[in-house]
Amino acid sequence: MAQVEVRGLRVRFGDVQAVCGVDLTVPGGTGVALVGRNGAGKSTTLRVLAGAQPATSGTVIICGHDIEREPEAAKARVGYCPDVGGLIPRATAWEHLQLAARLRGLPATWSDRAAELLERFDLAGAADRITAGFSHGMGRRLSVVLAALHEPDVLLLDEPFDGVDPLGVEATLEEIGRARSRGAAVLVSTHLLDLAVQACDQAVVLRRGEIVAAAPAAELSGPHGAEHYRSLLG
Numbered sequence: 001m002a003q004v005e006v007r008g009l010r011v012r013f014g015d016v017q018a019v020c021g022v023d024l025t026v027p028g029g030t031g032v033a034l035v036g037r038n039g040a041g042k043s044t045t046l047r048v049l050a051g052a053q054p055a056t057s058g059t060v061i062i063c064g065h066d067i068e069r070e071p072e073a074a075k076a077r078v079g080y081c082p083d084v085g086g087l088i089p090r091a092t093a094w095e096h097l098q099l100a101a102r103l104r105g106l107p108a109t110w111s112d113r114a115a116e117l118l119e120r121f122d123l124a125g126a127a128d129r130i131t132a133g134f135s136h137g138m139g140r141r142l143s144v145v146l147a148a149l150h151e152p153d154v155l156l157l158d159e160p161f162d163g164v165d166p167l168g169v170e171a172t173l174e175e176i177g178r179a180r181s182r183g184a185a186v187l188v189s190t191h192l193l194d195l196a197v198q199a200c201d202q203a204v205v206l207r208r209g210e211i212v213a214a215a216p217a218a219e220l221s222g223p224h225g226a227e228h229y230r231s232l233l234g
Contacts, residue, residue, distance in 0.1 A: 001064070003028045003077075003154050003185035004049065009058035011044050011209075018044045020209040021058070028153070028183040031176060031200035033217055035193060037233055040206035042189040043083045046158045049187065050080035063153050076104070079152035081143040083159045083189070089132035093123055093142050096131070097149060104150050117145045121171045136163040141171070148175050155179045155186045161195050173199055193229055197221045205232045 004026040011019040019041040026032050034042040047053035048060060051071050060067040062074035087096065094114075101110040118124045121141045131139060144160050160172050176199050179186050190196050196203060197217045205213040213232050220229045 001028070002026060002061075003063055004187070005059075005061040006045075006049070007059045009045065009048060009060065010056045011041075011048060011053065012056045018209055019048070019055075022206075022209075022211055024204065026154075026185040026187060028185050029180050030202060031180055031186040031188065031217075032202045032204060033196035033200040034187060034189040034204050034206060035191070035196050035220075035229070036206035038191070039208075041209040042206055043158050044209075045206075046080070046156045046187060046189055047082070049154070050078055050082075050156050051075040052080070052082070077153040078156060079147035079150060079154070080156045081140075081147040081158055081160055083162075086143055086146075087131045087134075087139055090130055092128050092130050093118065093134075094127045096142065096146060100146050100149055106150055110149065113151075114145075114149060117148065117175075120174070121145050122167050137165055137168060140164050141168045144172050144175065148179065151179070151182065151184075153184050155184050157186070158189045159191070160188065161190055161192050169195065176200075193220060193226060197225075205229065207232065207234060 002025045006022055006024040009019055009022040022045055036042055048055050051067055051074060063077040065074040067074040097114040118127055123141055140160060140162055141164060147155060161169055176186050188199050197220055200217050203215055203217040203220050204211055219225055
């Protein structure tokens with residue numbers, strides 16, 4: 001069964017049509033990269049899937065739950081890393097994890113999982129630092145950790161590689177692989193085509209809110225793939 005089903009998704013902000021009739025099906029164990037220029041509708045699409053932005057029209061089903069009719073049940077199955085924000089400046093990294101565990105009702109063993117993630121993402125030494133002092137890359141890494149903490153059935157990562165150093169990129173790719181291996185559906189929005197190809201097996205190219213192509217990610221790899229991608233962007 002598909003973990004994510006999107007049909008006819010449209011999102012309008014005033015006179016601006018940000019998403020124009022997007023259809024997506026993402027089975028468990030699959031990684032889908034949403035790629036395209038800034039303003040293509042990638043972040044808006046992920047926000048709707050996460051339950052953070054209402055759709056103007058269309059249907060979004062997360063693990064069998066309609067996100068409009070059963071928002072809490074749908075959001076409980078999702079881990080979401082937003083493109084910007086999401087962190088509390090005066091809270092430490094560990095306090096963020098404590099809050100996430102409490103809100104999701106995780107068992108006491110959550111702390112073992114949290115400590116392991118912080119170590120892998122090279123944040124263990126910053127666990128007791130407030131996030132106001134974090135670099136952009138550190139904030140990105142912590143956002144991925146928070147999204148992955150409860151091992152969700154659907155992992156949504158919006159620009160997780162932006163400003164992240166090679167160790168952080170490696171940890172993020174590893175977590176995406178682990179999520180897929182346990183049967184989660186993963187969607188990654190990124191403008192970094194090479195990393196999109198590494199992270200996912202399918203690529204969806206968005207332009208001005210519409211899907212203009214969907215293909216195996218490998219078809220966008222290498223010089224010929226990059227040239228084809230540029231032609232799709234118009």
